[in-house]
Amino acid sequence: MTGGRAVILGRTGRNFAAGMSGGIAYVLDLDTDRVNPEMVEVEDLTDEDREFLTGVLTRHHAETGSTVAERLLAEGAQGLDRVAKVMPRDFKRVLLAQAEAEREGRDVDEAVMASAQS
Numbered sequence: 287m288t289g290g291r292a293v294i295l296g297r298t299g300r301n302f303a304a305g306m307s308g309g310i311a312y313v314l315d316l317d318t319d320r321v322n323p324e325m326v327e328v329e330d331l332t333d334e335d336r337e338f339l340t341g342v343l344t345r346h347h348a349e350t351g352s353t354v355a356e357r358l359l360a361e362g363a364q365g366l367d368r369v370a371k372v373m374p375r376d377f378k379r380v381l382l383a384q385a386e387a388e389r390e391g392r393d394v395d396e397a398v399m400a401s402a403q404s
Contacts, residue, residue: 293342293369295354308377312339314354316370327378329371336366 294313303311304322312335318328331339340359347355358365383400387393 291338293339293346295352295358303372303374306372306374308374310377311372312369313372314358314369316372318370321372325376326372326374329373331366331369331371335371336363339366339369 291310291312294311296314298313298316298320300320301322302313302316302320303326304324306326312331316328321328343355343359346352347359358368361368387396
């Protein structure tokens with residue numbers, strides 16, 4: 287995975303996230319023993335993540351009738367607590383540099399390039 291966001295409601299294979307250089311994966315009931323920790327970190331959800339997931343799960347349930355999505359939505363915050371966020375370290379560094387540059391009124395492209403070199 288090199289960009290975007292993926293929501294995984296099923297089991298993952300062994301060595302999950304090997305080679306993941308960008309994007310964010312949200313994984314239900316993640317078995318951290320199956321995660322390749324070389325390039326990624328497993329994080330708690332932010333409020334923004336929870337909002338995104340609620341929207342995605344709502345749409346997924348409406349379009350597919352997914353009982354997994356329905357159950358997670360019915361469980362509310364407890365359901366979302368079962369979801370882990372998998373974030374590549376380098377991608378996170380780029381996102382933080384971009385946000386900081388935007389806050390400070392600096393050139394975003396230059397900030398991103400500088401973060402990639404560190």
